[in-house]
Amino acid sequence: MKLPHLNLYGRFFLLFTVTTILLVVFILMGSFSLSEKEAKKIVYDRHEALYEIMAQLVAGPIDIKKLKVEAKKNRVEIQITRGTQHWNTGGKLPTITVLQENATPLGKIYFTKVGAKYFVYTISNNTTIVVTSQIANLIVYSNGLTLWPWFAALCVLLISYKVLNSQLKPINTAINSAIQISQGNFKFRIEKHPKNDLSNLTQGLNAMAESLEQLFSSKNELLLSVSHELRSPMARMKVLLALLTHNETVSKLNSEINKMDEIVEQLLESERLKDSHKLVNLETYFLPNVLTGILDSFDNNPALRVEGTIPEIAIDIDFGRFKFLIRNLIENALTHSYSSSPVILTCSKESTELFIRVRDFGSGIEAEFLPKIFDPFSQATGVDNRNSQGVGLGLFLCKRIALVHGGELSVSSEIGKGSEFTVTLPIVEHG
Numbered sequence: 001m002k003l004p005h006l007n008l009y010g011r012f013f014l015l016f017t018v019t020t021i022l023l024v025v026f027i028l029m030g031s032f033s034l035s036e037k038e039a040k041k042i043v044y045d046r047h048e049a050l051y052e053i054m055a056q057l058v059a060g061p062i063d064i065k066k067l068k069v070e071a072k073k074n075r076v077e078i079q080i081t082r083g084t085q086h087w088n089t090g091g092k093l094p095t096i097t098v099l100q101e102n103a104t105p106l107g108k109i110y111f112t113k114v115g116a117k118y119f120v121y122t123i124s125n126n127t128t129i130v131v132t133s134q135i136a137n138l139i140v141y142s143n144g145l146t147l148w149p150w151f152a153a154l155c156v157l158l159i160s161y162k163v164l165n166s167q168l169k170p171i172n173t174a175i176n177s178a179i180q181i182s183q184g185n186f187k188f189r190i191e192k193h194p195k196n197d198l199s200n201l202t203q204g205l206n207a208m209a210e211s212l213e214q215l216f217s218s219k220n221e222l223l224l225s226v227s228h229e230l231r232s233p234m235a236r237m238k239v240l241l242a243l244l245t246h247n248e249t250v251s252k253l254n255s256e257i258n259k260m261d262e263i264v265e266q267l268l269e270s271e272r273l274k275d276s277h278k279l280v281n282l283e284t285y286f287l288p289n290v291l292t293g294i295l296d297s298f299d300n301n302p303a304l305r306v307e308g309t310i311p312e313i314a315i316d317i318d319f320g321r322f323k324f325l326i327r328n329l330i331e332n333a334l335t336h337s338y339s340s341s342p343v344i345l346t347c348s349k350e351s352t353e354l355f356i357r358v359r360d361f362g363s364g365i366e367a368e369f370l371p372k373i374f375d376p377f378s379q380a381t382g383v384d385n386r387n388s389q390g391v392g393l394g395l396f397l398c399k400r401i402a403l404v405h406g407g408e409l410s411v412s413s414e415i416g417k418g419s420e421f422t423v424t425l426p427i428v429e430h431g
Contacts, residue, residue, distance in 0.1 A: 007197050011167055019160040023153055030149030032139045036118075039140045040104060040111050043120060047107030054109075054131065055124040062087050079130040093119070093130050170198040177205045186213035234261055280404045282316045287354070290319070291347070294326050303334060305342050311349040316428050317405060325401045325409075326356065328394050329421050333360035336419070354425045361418040365411070373411060374399040 006014065034042075043050065057067065062080060064087050071078050071089035079086065079093040094114045099121055103112040110121050117137050121130040141148065173190055180188035189206050193199040237257055244250050288310045298304050333343040341361035348355045365373065376396040395409075398421075402409035406426045413419035 008167070011196070012164075015160060015163055015167075019156060022156045026149045026153040026156065029139065030147070030153065033146045033149055034140045035143045035146045036113070036140065037143055039118065039136065040106060043109055043111050044106040047109040050120065051108040051122055051124075054122050054129045057129055058082070058125055058127040064089075075134045077132050077134075080127060081130075082127040093132065096121070096128050096130075099130065170194040170196075170202055174198075174201050174205055177202070177209070181205070181209050181212065186210075186216060230260070280318045280321070282318055282405075284314050284316055285319060287311060287313050287315050287347070290315075290317070290322070291326070291345075291356075294323055294330075295345075297327065298330065298334075301334065303337065303342050304330065305344050307344050307346045308348070310347045311354070313349060313354070313427060315354060315425065317425075318401075321401045322405070325398045325423065326358075328398050329358040329423070332394065333358050333362075333419075333421075336360055336362040338362060341418070349427065352427050352429075354427050356423040356425070357420055359418065359420040364415040364417055365413040365419055366415065367413075370411060370413060374409070 057078070058080060062082075067078060067080075067087065068089045077088075077090040077093060079088050081096065098114055099110070099112050099119055101112075102114075103110040103121075108122055112119050112121070117132050118140050119130055119132045121128060123129075170193075173192075177188060177190050186209050188209060190202045193202045234257055238254070241250055241254050241257070291310055295304065295306065330343060330345065337343055337360040344357075344359040346355075346357045346359070348357075374395050376393055399409045402423055402425070408424045410422050410424070411419060412422075
């Protein structure tokens with residue numbers, strides 16, 4: 001069904017109007033429809049009265065003008081045959097020979113069907129009277145067809161649904177585009193545009209995605225350029241500090257330069273991980289050895305505990321990035337915990353997946369901040385024990401690292417009870 005070239009409002013109005021009219025017509029037809037069996041019963045119950053009415057039509061001379069007026073008034077067609085004379089109020093009706101082929105006697109009246117029309121006839125005073133009703137031919141059907149109006153109404157609803165769905169498809173496409181853009185997928189484009197006023201919406205979303213892609217690309221290029229330019233002066237400062245006499249001031253300056261160097265490296269790493277599938281270097285390691293080495297780097301911190309046993313399995317990881325991921329999660333947990341609260345690391349293997357959980361018992365993270373916690377340059381506010389030394393790239397990089405390993409990083413948190421970060425990694429069987 002192709003709607004005329006109307007605006008969206010006009011299309012919906014036309015669709016709802018046509019659907020409503022058709023549904024009303026079919027529902028009315030379905031409500032008043034009769035089977036042949038029911039129609040015969042009605043005729044049989046009234047056959048004597050019908051015979052009297054039909055007999056009166058031929059009781060005297062035939063007044064065809066009066067007969068036509070009565071036929072039009074009652075929406076019927078009448079044919080009277082007396083010998084070789086014929087009177088018709090409309091078109092020519094079947095002959096008595098044709099009517100008798102499938103006729104059913106109902107008292108003094110005969111009920112029959114010829115083609116798609118139903119007729120009743122009788123004989124009085126050597127005269128044959130045949131009557132067919134326009135209304136009866138609309139509401140009487142073969143015994144198996146009385147449900148067709150309801151089926152037609154259902155078809156109208158299905159067709160209307162498909163037409164409505166086709167009209168709203170661009171809106172669903174636009175919603176999907178908006179979701180993709182909101183999740184940072186600025187390369188997403190709507191390929192097909194509707195040939196109506198909704199094309200302004202879909203093309204506008206494509207233009208917005210393109211503008212945002214260019215904007216963020218420029219921002220990333222600026223960050224990378226600045227990061228690369230900063231590395232040279234920082235390296236020279238380190239050399240100059242190494243030539244100075246070692247004292248507290250030099251030590252502090254060296255520490256701050258190292259922090260700046262770490263931030264620059266994180267910025268560069270975030271950009272490198274965009275093409276992570278090309279750069280990741282996966283090798284097979286024994287999990288207990290890897291985690292033991294990471295835990296040892298915390299100098300036996302009493303707040304750090306391991307619950308349960310570490311599964312003795314081999315995993316395929318990029319060692320340096322995996323180490324950064326787990327270390328960063330533990331360092332965050334230690335930083336955000338209260339001094340007397342432990343940080344618990346647990347590992348478990350379920351089917352073909354490895355789960356590494358880092359749990360702290362700090363003040364927790366606000367619910368409204370949780371969806372943004374893995375966004376770059378984001379840091380929660382209003383939470384005790386959260387430092388402001390970083391730039392908000394740590395968890396963003398952790399998320400990227402988990403993804404490049406074919407896994408996932410998720411978080412759950414409750415204010416006053418702490419947070420738990422869960423790393424999910426696939427386990428590849430080694431023969």
